Amino acid sequence: MKFNIKKQTLIQVLPLVLIFFFLYYKAIAKLISDWSIDPNFSHGFLIPFVALYMVWYKKNEISQIPHESSKTGIIIIILGMLIHIAGNVGSELFLMRFSMIITLSGIIMYYYGVKMFRELMVPVAYLIMMIPIPSIIWNKIAFPLQLFSANLSSHTISLLNIPVFREGNILHLANTSLEVIDACSGIRSLTSLLALTGVFAFLAPLGLFKKWILFFSAIPIAVAVNVIRLTITGAMAAWISPETAHGFLHDMSGLIIFGAALILVYIVFAIEMKIEKTKR
Numbered sequence: 001m002k003f004n005i006k007k008q009t010l011i012q013v014l015p016l017v018l019i020f021f022f023l024y025y026k027a028i029a030k031l032i033s034d035w036s037i038d039p040n041f042s043h044g045f046l047i048p049f050v051a052l053y054m055v056w057y058k059k060n061e062i063s064q065i066p067h068e069s070s071k072t073g074i075i076i077i078i079l080g081m082l083i084h085i086a087g088n089v090g091s092e093l094f095l096m097r098f099s100m101i102i103t104l105s106g107i108i109m110y111y112y113g114v115k116m117f118r119e120l121m122v123p124v125a126y127l128i129m130m131i132p133i134p135s136i137i138w139n140k141i142a143f144p145l146q147l148f149s150a151n152l153s154s155h156t157i158s159l160l161n162i163p164v165f166r167e168g169n170i171l172h173l174a175n176t177s178l179e180v181i182d183a184c185s186g187i188r189s190l191t192s193l194l195a196l197t198g199v200f201a202f203l204a205p206l207g208l209f210k211k212w213i214l215f216f217s218a219i220p221i222a223v224a225v226n227v228i229r230l231t232i233t234g235a236m237a238a239w240i241s242p243e244t245a246h247g248f249l250h251d252m253s254g255l256i257i258f259g260a261a262l263i264l265v266y267i268v269f270a271i272e273m274k275i276e277k278t279k280r
Contacts, residue, residue, distance in 0.1 A: 016107060023084065024103075027096045034132050040188045043195050047130035050199050054123040057203065065116050073110025077103055094134045101127050122202055129195045142187045143169075149223070150180040153230035160231070162238045171234060176242035178234060186226030189258055193218040197265050210272045217268045221261050229257040 021028075035044040055062070080103030087095030105124055109117045117124075133141075146169040154166040157173075165172040169180040197218040201211040232253055236244040 020103060020107070023081065024096075024100050027084075027093070027100065030093065031097055031130070031132075035130075038132060040138075040191065041130075041132045043192050044130040044132070047127060047195065050195075051123045051126050054126060054199065054202055055120060058119060058123075062116070062119055065119055066113070067111070068113035068115065069111060070109045070113050072114060073106045073108070076106030076109055078106075080104075080106055092134075094131065097131045098128070101125075126198055126202070129191075129198065133191075138187070145187055145223075146180045149186055149226055149230060152227045153180070153234065156227060156231040157234040157238075160235055162234060164234065171230075173234060173238050176237050178230075178237060180230065186222055189226060189254075189261065190219065190222040192258070193222045193261055193265070196262065200265065200269070204269055204272075206269075206272055206276065210276070214265070214269055214272060218261075218265060221264045221268075225257045225261045225264070228260075229253055232257075 031044070035041055080099045080101075083099035083102060084096050087093070087097075087099060101124060104127075105117060108120060108124070132138075150166055150169045150171060154164050154171055157164045157171070163174050171178040171180065194215070197215050201215040204211060204214060206214065
């Protein structure tokens with residue numbers, strides 16, 4: 001009997017899964033291509049697997065939820081497909097990709113019910129992390145972040161008694177000039193750190209409010225460590241040589257500083273855990 005139910009479910013789900021991949025295979029292929037060539041979103045390869053792990057992590061809760069098909073799912077599926085068509089007509093990749101998540105949500109609702117979707121909402125929403133931000137939005141965030149990081153870095157470099165003059169996103173030192181380009185704005189590390197902190201907050205044994213605090217702590221942490229990196233780069237250029245600001249040490253400093261950001265996120269988690277224990 002169990003075998004028949006599984007077989008029946010497979011027969012019901014398989015056609016819709018095939019239609020889903022037929023509809024979205026071009027968007028998925030382009031998405032994978034973008035992950036391959038754009039270092040800002042190379043973490044996209046990991047996001048689907050992390051989302052699946054998040055589902056597996058909640059397998060005990062999921063197994064307790066009855067499968068109750070909901071017609072609301074059909075409406076959500078149609079909405080997702082309409083958004084996909086609109087994105088295709090307007091050549092808007094973000095809409096086409098985002099519609100995949102909406103359609104997937106509708107499929108879950110239709111076959112397994114609204115209660116099941118509520119349980120899977122976070123892993124499904126987490127898939128947004130794999131979609132590259134549209135250039136028009138990326139540039140509106142990246143350039144102000146460049147200016148902000150350059151401004152803070154000029155002050156911290158001055159604290160080290162290194163003469164520095166800031167002109168927009170360019171830091172003029174005595175022996176060289178450093179341009180805070182898009183890659184140095186901190187937005188790349190911010191997107192990666194948000195993706196990692198998101199799953200960490202999901203798995204953390206904390207209340208909902210503290211989970212959100214932990215997740216959003218990634219934003220000031222990413223900005224702070226980026227300013228530290230720029231300060232270190234300026235110090236290396238002034239004290240050692242301008243070449244060190246662009247060579248191997250510069251690249252290594254990015255990895256080291258990102259590791260420091262992860263440690264700071266864990267410290268935030270440890271503080272929240274300590275507060276949680278004192279309340280008990």
